[in-house]
Amino acid sequence: MADQLTTRKALGRLLTVPSIRKGLWLTLALAFVGTALNVAIPIIVQRTVDNEILGGSGPDISATLIQGSIAMVLMVGAGLARRYSTLRLQATAARGLSDLRIQVFGHLHRMSALHVQSERRGSLVARVTSDIYRIQEFMGWGGMGMVIGISQLTLTVIAMTIYQWQLALLVVVGVAVYGATLFWFQQILGRAHDRVRERVADSMSALGESITGLPVVRAYGAELITSRRVRAAVDRQFDAEFRTYTLGSALFSSAEIFAGSLTAGVIGIGVLLGTGGGVTTGTLLAFVFLVNLLVQPVQTLVETLDSAQAAASGMRRVIGVLDTPVDLADPPNGRDLPDRDLDVAVSGLRFRYPTGGDVLTDVNVDIAAGSRVAVVGETGSGKTTFAKLVVRLLDATEGSIEIGGIPVDEVAFSSLRSRVAYVPQEGFLFDTTVAGNVRYGRPDVDDSGIAQAFADLGLDGWIDSLPRGLLTEVGERGAQLSAGERQLVALTRAWLSQPDLLVLDEATSAVDPALEVSLRRAIDRLIAGRTSITIAHRLSTAEASDFVLVFDEGRLVERGSHRELLEMNGVYAAMHADWTAGTVAL
Numbered sequence: 001m002a003d004q005l006t007t008r009k010a011l012g013r014l015l016t017v018p019s020i021r022k023g024l025w026l027t028l029a030l031a032f033v034g035t036a037l038n039v040a041i042p043i044i045v046q047r048t049v050d051n052e053i054l055g056g057s058g059p060d061i062s063a064t065l066i067q068g069s070i071a072m073v074l075m076v077g078a079g080l081a082r083r084y085s086t087l088r089l090q091a092t093a094a095r096g097l098s099d100l101r102i103q104v105f106g107h108l109h110r111m112s113a114l115h116v117q118s119e120r121r122g123s124l125v126a127r128v129t130s131d132i133y134r135i136q137e138f139m140g141w142g143g144m145g146m147v148i149g150i151s152q153l154t155l156t157v158i159a160m161t162i163y164q165w166q167l168a169l170l171v172v173v174g175v176a177v178y179g180a181t182l183f184w185f186q187q188i189l190g191r192a193h194d195r196v197r198e199r200v201a202d203s204m205s206a207l208g209e210s211i212t213g214l215p216v217v218r219a220y221g222a223e224l225i226t227s228r229r230v231r232a233a234v235d236r237q238f239d240a241e242f243r244t245y246t247l248g249s250a251l252f253s254s255a256e257i258f259a260g261s262l263t264a265g266v267i268g269i270g271v272l273l274g275t276g277g278g279v280t281t282g283t284l285l286a287f288v289f290l291v292n293l294l295v296q297p298v299q300t301l302v303e304t305l306d307s308a309q310a311a312a313s314g315m316r317r318v319i320g321v322l323d324t325p326v327d328l329a330d331p332p333n334g335r336d337l338p339d340r341d342l343d344v345a346v347s348g349l350r351f352r353y354p355t356g357g358d359v360l361t362d363v364n365v366d367i368a369a370g371s372r373v374a375v376v377g378e379t380g381s382g383k384t385t386f387a388k389l390v391v392r393l394l395d396a397t398e399g400s401i402e403i404g405g406i407p408v409d410e411v412a413f414s415s416l417r418s419r420v421a422y423v424p425q426e427g428f429l430f431d432t433t434v435a436g437n438v439r440y441g442r443p444d445v446d447d448s449g450i451a452q453a454f455a456d457l458g459l460d461g462w463i464d465s466l467p468r469g470l471l472t473e474v475g476e477r478g479a480q481l482s483a484g485e486r487q488l489v490a491l492t493r494a495w496l497s498q499p500d501l502l503v504l505d506e507a508t509s510a511v512d513p514a515l516e517v518s519l520r521r522a523i524d525r526l527i528a529g530r531t532s533i534t535i536a537h538r539l540s541t542a543e544a545s546d547f548v549l550v551f552d553e554g555r556l557v558e559r560g561s562h563r564e565l566l567e568m569n570g571v572y573a574a575m576h577a578d579w580t581a582g583t584v585a586l
Contacts, residue, residue, distance in 0.1 A: 020096030034081030093139030149297030334412025377551035427490025429478030
C-alpha cells in the first residue's frame with residue numbers, strides 16, 4: 001500500500017522517472033567533489049598553523065601565503081562544483097516532475113469513469129498540483145542538501161578519525177545519539193505531513209465544489225452554510241499545518257543546541273588532551289573547522305527532513321494513483337473495427353457497482369447494423385449504464401459486448417473512439433471557444449468545416465446569434481451557455497466525428513423547444529444509415545425508433561417496435577400510458 005511506504009522508499013520511487021535518473025550520477029559526482037574540496041581546507045589550516053606559523057623557526061610568511069592561496073582555490077572550486085551540481089539538480093527536478101505530473105494525469109485518463117468519479121475532484125487535482133509541487137520544492141534544494149550533507153558528514157568523520165580518534169569518537173557518539181533522536185522524530189513529523197496533505201485535498205475539494213455549485217448555493221440561499229463548510233475545511237488545514245510547523249521549528253532549534261554542545265565538547269576534550277595526547281594547536285583548530293563542517297550538514301539535514309517528509313507524503317499520494325491498476329486499459333494488441341456498418345451483440349451481460357448490487361443482470365440482445373434503437377425504462381433501471389458499457393466507458397462484470405463481431409474489450413481505443421460516439425445527457429464543454437469544443441470531435445477540421453457542421457444541423461442561425469460566433473468563449477464547463485446550448489455544441493461535436501455507431505443519452509432532452517424540431521431533423525440525418533442507440537427520456541423518441549428495448553430493475557424485460565410493445569400491454573404500455581398522462585419519470 002502506498003500509504004505504508006517509508007520516506008526513503010517513497011522518495012526512491014522518484015528514480016523510476018527516466019528524466020530524473022538521466023545524468024544523476026554526474027550531478028552527484030560534482031556534489032561529492034565540491035564536498036571533498038571543502039573538507040580539504042581544514043587540513044591546510046592545520047598544516048599552516050603547526051608548520052608555517054608555530055613552527056620551530058618562526059612564522060614563514062611566504063609559505064603561509066601559498067597555503068592560503070591553495071585554500072582559496074579549493075574554496076572557489078568547491079563553490080563552483082556545488083553551484084553547477086545544484087543547477088543540474090534543479091533543472092532535472094523541474095523536467096522530471098513535469099513528466100511525473102503528465103504520467104499521473106495520463107494514468108487517471110486510463111482509468112474507468114467509475115473509478116475517477118468515486119474520487120473527490122479536489123483530491124485528484126491535488127495529486128497533480130500541490131502534491132507534486134511539494135516534491136519539486138524538496139528536489140530543487142532539499143535533495144541536493146541531503147546529498148551534500150551526507151557526503152560532507154562522511155568525509156568529515158573520516159578526516160577527524162585520521163587526525164585524532166578520541167575527538168572523532170566523541171563526535172561520532174554525539175551524531176549517533178542525535179541521529180537516533182531524528183529518526184524517532186521524523187516518524188512523528190511524517191504522520192503530521194500526511195495529515196496536512198489530506199487536509200489540503202479536503203480544502204481544495206470544498207472550495208472547488210462551492211465555486212462550481214455557486215448557482216445552486218445562491219438559488220437556495222445557502223451562502224452561510226457553504227461558507228461555514230469551507231471555513232471548517234480551511235481551519236482544519238490550518239490546524240494541521242500549524243502543528244506540523246511547530247514540530248518542524250522544534251526540530252530546527254534542537255540542531256542549534258546540538259551544534260553548540262558538540263563544539264564545546266570538542267574544545268574541552270581537546271584542551272584536556274593537549275599536546276601529550278596528540279592534539280596540537282593546529283589540530284584543535286582544524287577540528288573546530290571540521291566540527292563546523294559536520295554541524296552544517298546536520299543542520300541542513302534537519303531543515304531538509306521537514307521538506308523531505310512533506311515530499312514523501314505527497315509522493316505516497318502520487319504513488320497511490322500510479323499503483324492503482326488501470327481497470328479500463330487499451331488492449332496491447334487491440335483490433336480495429338471492421339470497415340463496414342457496425343452491429344452490436346450483447347450476451348449474458350451483468351454489471352455491478354462496487355458499492356451495491358447488480359445494476360444489469362443477464363442482458364441479451366442483438367442490434368442489427370443501421371438500426372435505430374431506443375432504450376427506455378424508469379429512473380434507475382440501468383439504461384444509462386447499458387449505454388456506457390456499449391461504448392466501453394465501463395467494463396462488464398460478466399458477459400460480453402461485441403461491436404462489428406469483435407469483443408469491445410479487444411478493440412483498440414483509437415478505432416473505438418473514432419467509429420463510436422457517445423453524447424451524454426449533459427454534454428461537457430471545456431473552457432475554450434465554441435469552435436474549440438466542437439473540434440474535439442475532429443481535431444484536424446478548420447473553422448469553415450465547423451461552421452458547415454452547424455449549418456448541416458440547421459444551427460447556423462444560433463451560431464450567428466452568439467456575440468463572437470464560433471469564437472465565443474463558453475467559460476468553464478460551458479457556464480456561459482445555457483444547458484440546451486451546451487448540448488447543441490456537444491451534438492455538433494458528435495456530428496463532426498461522423499461515427500458508425502452513435503449512442504445518445506437523450507441528447508435533446510435539455511434543448512429549447514424552439515430548436516428541437518430543426519435539431520431532431522439534423523439528428524435524423526446523422527443517424528440515417530448508421531446504428532444508433534438512444535437512451536429515451538421522452539417516449540416520442542421510442543415511437544420514432546425501429547426497435548425499443550425496455551429495462552426494468554436492471555433486466556431487459558421487453559423488446560420490439562413501439563406498436564408491438566403497446567399490443568403486449570406490459571411494462572412499456574404502462575409506461576407509455578403514464579407518460580401520456582405526464583406522470584412517468586424516465
